[in-house]
Amino acid sequence: MTIYYSEDHEWINVEGNSGTVGITDYAQNALGDIVFVELPEVGDDFAKGDEVAVVESVKAASEIYSPVSGEITAINEELEDNAALVNTSPDGDGWFFKIAISDDSELEGLLDEAGYKNFIAGLE
Amino acid sequence: MRYLPLSTDDRAEMLGKIGVGDINDLFADVPPHALLKELVDLPLHMTEMEVEKNFNAFAAKNVAAGSVPFFVGAGAYKHHVPSSVDYQIQRGEYLTAYTPYQPEISQGTLQTLYEFQTQVAQITGMDVANASMYDGSTGCGEAALMARRVTKKKKILLSGNLHPHYIDVVKSATKYTDDVVITNDPTVNNTESLLDQVDAETSCVIVQNPDFFGNLNDYTEFAAALQEQKILLIIVTTEIVALGAIKSPGEMGADIVVGEGQSIGNGLNYGGPYVGLFATRQKYVRQMPGRLCGETKDADGTRGYVLTLSTREQHIRREKATSNICTNAGLCTLAFTIHMTLLGEKGFRQLAKINHAGAVKLRNKLQNVNGLTFLNKTFFNEFTVRLNKDAAEVVKALVEHDVIAGVPASRLYPDNDELKNDLIIAVTETTSEEDMEVLVAELQEVLNA
């Protein structure tokens, strides 16, 4: 399994042709306390770059864009009652959804862990 | 000028600090020809006395509802508002406060909003209510848009017995969206068969209870049938006092309830400002427009209130907001909640009883008038009668005799021949027996002249 990152601060953990997607620790820190996550529905199709979810803090709402194209196979129902998981465990229990990757060549456009670390270092 | 504290000396000193010689130097960015060299062509400032004279002149040309026998309703009603209400809303802390965005110094506004939201949810029989819309009609437009967001479907079916202004507002609210609005014709006895008209594309049906002609309906079975088809039922109430006597829209199974709250705490005010009530099911809370006040704690653990779920609103979501609405009904909302508190459970029910009793009494008296047919099988405090001549003409004739007899249906349906002779008459606790006797006598005369 490999983890890729996007410049929009999403991570996708790829196993076979399935990816689990969430946002990074950098993102949850910048957004502040998360109060609600609007997730897609299982079965929905998205193209890479489509708006797939919305993360709400008290004073702001941020769109999350799909890092790859595919069909949603699962969503993290825990987030409905416990949006705080995104803050406390962004890389683990705070995952957003699982997606069946339709075109894995799209993964080449994403960053690896080192690349993402460099990217956020450049943002400071 | 009594509202402008800066003196000539102050201004000179301040200009000095800023570093310019003349006030117009601060308007240097205005295109030169656009900066007016002379005052606009309007009167110069006036003293309080002069202003009062002007306004007394305006007021003198109007007939106040309380000065004559008065039977006008059709979505706004003359009720008695207790004196404490107006006294409280004029307190500077309420009158001159802003939207409670700094909750630590706005608990007065916030707690009263929380109490208001609770009262509205209770009287409508719904889970949750917002902190008010501009009025019932714009709330109705917003409800239609909300149904679209919830169901993702595009067809809106409007009962023909919905207040015609509300119908028009829904139409203009959806004019430039791709929603399709189907409107039935009005029927004085409410003979619609709405269930036959819905299909898989329908997002919601909007009905009114009591309806525009005063009829009462039980939408319970209808609501259940719509639920099976995933269609939302929106019930509108323009006379909120009715909910003190009749089954609530929530009990009937409504998904969204829209109300005009003017009857409680707020005078007629020639049509505005009023107060829109908006309530829905818990599961639709995030799709609800308007402000919401919620309970929380402060850093010491003390209970307090804040505006919440703000990410639905325009100042955060911008073009993706649930609505563009910014203000709510503010002071009118406060007036509503204070009046409702003074009424309480007992008072609200009694007020409703008195209203209905008055309407029944007038109906009984009207049975004796020749040339008048009573159309309603059921009603709360408003009903429709069919006269033997043009209703607008009759109303006009009665104005000459200092009676304002009601609303001719033709005022809102000028092109509908069927309704030409129909008159909508409202009765409230402010209607005396004497008023009723005068109306009966005058009608008897005009209809049989």
Next chain:
Amino acid sequence: MLNNQGRPTGIEDVNASTNGYQSYTGSRGLSQVEGLIYEIGDKNRTGVDLPEVDDFESCLGGFERTEEIGLAGLTEPEAMRHYTRLSRKNYAIDLGFYPLGSCTMKHNPRLNEKMARLPGLSDIHPLQPISTVQGALDLIDTLAHWLKTLTGMPAVAMSPKAGAHGELCGLMSIRAALEAKGDARSIVLAPESAHGTNPATAALCGYKVKPIPATKDGRVDLEAMKEALGPDVAAIMLTNPNTCGLFEREIIEIADAVHAIGGYFYCDGANFNAIVGKVRPGDLGVDAMHINLHKTFSTPHGGGGPGAGPVVLSEALAPYAPIPYVVAGDESFDIVEHDTTGKSYGRMTAYHGQMGMFTRALSYMMSHGSDGLAKVAEDSVLNANYVLASLKDIMSASFEGPCMHEALFDDRFLKATGVSTLDFSKAMIDEGYHPMTMYFPLVVHGAMLIEPTETESKQSVDDFIGMMRHLVEKAKAGETERFTGAPYNAPLKRLDETGAARKPILRWTKSEDE
């Protein structure tokens, strides 16, 4: 006989050095704790006397409400106390300086309240026969005349219920005008600094919003705007003065460019206070502008409403205005409630508009007159510039002055202090002030937008400046906790807004064991 019953009046023996004892009641002196009506009242209490009704035959058709509603009632003395106690937890203009940029928190004259309550103006129904409300129609027509004269525009739609509602009216008129030519178009341009209602409104009219960037000196980038123009642009939505408090110098060029491609210029009139009586938007090429009567024309903010947003319209847009509207005939006034031209886009609200706010606004306008109103603009601009000049040495002004009626600062001056714009604002509360507008406009970081208005005396503005200078000094001196833990002196400490949004409790509910 000496009277030795007197009580001591000196303070030498009083030990006032402690910071007070924790009160048993939770109240502190004049600041009283107050529960919910549902905790104080009950279903049997009522503060209204209503007559009994003789038995009668109900015509409700069997639809009686049988279940308990659950309302709580209070008697009149209890209600008075409840609402009076709650009122004292509110900041208000009547209490102090309210420097909220973009909100125009000016004094609310009480004459306006008196006029609005005249029975002949408040106790009239919108559907009374027109012959019985000639005074009301005259008033609306008079206000319309004042608005048209002040803005230099030929027409005005009076019915919108609030500013955002007015924006909708303006944009819908624009769309209707374009559709009449068979060319609805699909895009509206708006600056990134626009108030959130602007894009929200555009979306309601089926338009997509394209942002226009600003120049380094805070105004619309004319060249970038011209590049964004095209046959698909229906309108540009601008605020002028803009949300950074600056007058758009190139406004005429902007208007000309939009008109040249067949589009319209919508102006958000929220900042009209800076130019009322001195500049007419009609002379700047505006096609539609809403006016917030609750900002420029002093109708009270009332804790969040009601507002009123009449919209002045150009010759080109006037035919598409919504119904209803007042018409002045030779002998009398009439209201047009049904469109016979086929051009109006429809009706925006039941009845005729916010009459109660018309009365208040006209009373304000007549009190000031043309001379007073021009002074309003001048004094509001003067006060804001005085604040800017007096604070820019220690706070970071976002733009080189002068400004118009509001001054914009950002949080650069707080860098390395550990104090945010939010923290700074909360510390202002401890000093007895309502904070300025925070985090708007979005184009600068940690924005602080200060609008004194013209009804603040020089003394009041000097006091504010002194307080701000004091706080800035403290922040820079490293006294972070004073800010990060603020407010300490308000009726409540900082509130948990995260908790309120994660687990919304939006009403009181009876608990099971009651």
